[in-house]
Amino acid sequence: MTALVSSGAFVAGLLGALTGLGGGLVIVPLLTIVFGVDLRYAVGASLVSIIATSSGAAAAYVRAGYTNIRVGMLLEVATTIGALLGAYAFPFISPNIVAVVFAIVLLVTAVQSLRPGVEHVAKSSSALARRLRLASAYPTPHGMQPYEVQNVPAGLGLMLLAGVLSSLLGIGSGVVKVLAMDRAMRLPFKVSTTTSNFMIGVTAAASAGVYLRRGYLNPVLALPVMLGVLAGALVGAHLLSRSPTKVLRPLFAAVMVVLAIEMLYKGLRGGL
């Protein structure tokens, strides 16, 4: 059983790293639907795995020099407050509602992952972004490319939602973070992706602390899941340059759709 859980987690980590979509989103459905794990233990194990992969991957992202630490830290105020709200609300929310919300996030992420992104570059920063000194520059082959930042309040609002979803579902909330940083705040893709990774571990830690004290971290489950996802993510990162991302993305999106249908079914029938 433990070996099966661990191999499942390994595949999730591997696919997550190879597709850039993160493995966190499939861990809770995998544990609850396939292995019959209690939702609380599944969310706890998933959050711990997310912390491991995002912290482990930080070195690679930082070397590239794209992370905007001021944007990350500012938005973390919203994601950590959201995560605490979600963690305290969790016991009062029916697992069936969690399952339905999970299905929606899976579907939106699957659709989003197949659509080509359009970069919206802002010509100037908003007054608030200027006061917070959020504009910066990132390295390109042609030298440093400056960029501006807009719509800080919308970004903060979406990040609060990202934090709530992260703690309720045990995920990194990548899809909401992309909405906040790419669409609302108009950050370049490379900056938003790396800054998002910076924030995921911190957001997950905010709810993991509460869940630890509530007994959601089951060592017998969290350990094999965390080690499996971490190993999968590390192998995935090494294979990245040689892998057919174009084939894998639709495959992973299809897995998400199947899991979404299962979660929706469980949620509506009340089987989680």
Added chain:
Amino acid sequence: MTTPDRPSRWTDHEVEQLVAGLLRIGVLVSAAVAALGGIALLVQHGLERADYHVFTGGPAELRSVAGIVASAARLQSPGVVQLGLVLLIAIPILRVALSLVAFVLQRDRLYIAITSVVLAILLFSLLSSGHP
């Protein structure tokens, strides 16, 4: 030291590179601690039926940082696994703390305040006493 007008000795990027290196070591150390506890757990208890299908919450000692440290100090295997997980949760908190140090060195008051709020929320989540 630097004045607020001059650029600091440490750029954001240099600080982040140092921090990222520490994070990677932290992940390896905490995963190793948890894995050693896991091996001990396997040796002591063997492949007993996994007990994560029904929620029990586990023993109270393994639900607080102080209890986990005490249990791990007695080399009880579930406590050692849990210690590895706590170390893992501490890594992003350490990252925020190091960012705070960087902003202090840069004398950036606005971001010292913002980072302090994030750090306070994280410490409250992990360390505040009582059953949440």
